[in-house]
Amino acid sequence: MFRDSIIANSGSVGTISGFGLVFASIVNFSGNTNGITYSNIGQLLLSNQAWFSNNGGTYEKLTGTFNLVSKQGGFSNVASGAYGFDVSAAGISILSDAVLESVVFTGPTPANYVRPYASGTYSGYNFSNSWNVRAAGIPTETDANATGDFAMDYAVGSGLAVAFTNNLNPSDIVKVGSGTPSTVYSNLFRFSTDAANRLRYVGKKKRIFQISGSISFQVPAAGTYIIYIAKNGTMLTQYKIYGRGASTNDIVVLPLNATTEMITNDQIEVFAQRYTGSNGNIVVPNMTLTIK
Secondary structure, three states, rough: OEEEEEEEEEOOOOOEEEEOEEEEEEEEEEOOOOOOEEEEEEEEEEEEEEEOOOOOEEEEEEEEEEEEEEEEEEEEEEOHHHHHHEEEOOOOEEEEEEEEEEEEEEEHHHOOOOOOOOOOOOOOOHHHHEEEEEEEEEOOOOHHOOOEEEEEEEEOOEEEEEOOOOOOOOOOOEEEEOOOOOOEEEEOOOEEOOOOOOOOEEEOEEEEEEEEEEEEEEOOOEEEEEEEEEEEEEEEEOOOEEEEOOOOEEEEEEEEEEEEEEEEOOOOEEEEEEEEOOOOEEEEEEEEEEOO
16 A cells, blocks of 8 residues: 655556555656556555656556556646556456546647557547546446447449248248448447347447438349347347338338347347248348348
C-alpha cells in the first residue's frame, strides 16, 4: 500500500511484481526518466495517479497475469516521445476484469497515450475484451458499446440464390447466406464473424441488443415469404415479417427488426421460408444487418 506521496527525479521508478494486492492512491510522478512496471499481481488498484509532462519513457506498464485491475482518476500528461499506459506485452492476461475509468490522457501525441495490446484488439481501439474503458482522450471500450454490422450487396441483375429444398408450403426454413456471399463486415467492436452473414457477440457481459436492417429478394413466382431473425439457429418468431410478390420476378423489400438478450458467443443470422407459391429459389441482391 502506497499513498499520498510524490516520486520525483528518478532514473526509473521501478517494478512492482508478485504481490497479491497492490494499492496506490494519490501519488504524483514528476521528472522521472522512466516509469513503473506492474507485473503478476493479483489485485492492482491505482487511484488518482498524476503523471506530469516532465516524465519520460513509459509511465505505466503491465506485464504478466492479473486477477483484476482498477485504474481510476488522475491524469497522464504524456510528453513527446513518451508513452502513458502500456499493455502491449506478449501474454498479458486478465483473469477477471479490468477497469480504466475517469483518467485524463493528454499531451502532444495522442497515439502514445496507450500502447495497445499486441493482439486481440479491434481496429482503432487499444484493449482486450477484459477491459472496461471510459477515459478522456482515448476511445471508450465497454460491452455496452459493442456493435457490428454487415452488408451483402450484389451488382445490379445478380444476387444470392436461396433454395427451399422441399415442395411443401410452408417450406423448410433456410439460412440466407450459404457459400461465400458478397458480404462486407464493418464496425465490428466486440463482435466477430465465423460464417457467412453471421454476427457473433464476443463481449463478456450479458446485455440486450437492438437489431435492425433490411432484405430485398426476387421471387420465382407469385407467393408469400417469411423472413426471420435467428439467435443461435433458433428463430425469434415474434419478429418474423411477411412479404408477398404478386408475380414472377417481383422484388420484395422488407425491414428487419428485433430486440434480444445476448451472452458471449451468441450469434445472429437471417433465415427465410416460403409460405405460399411455387417451389424455386428466391434471389437476394441486398441484405443489411446492424446490431448495437
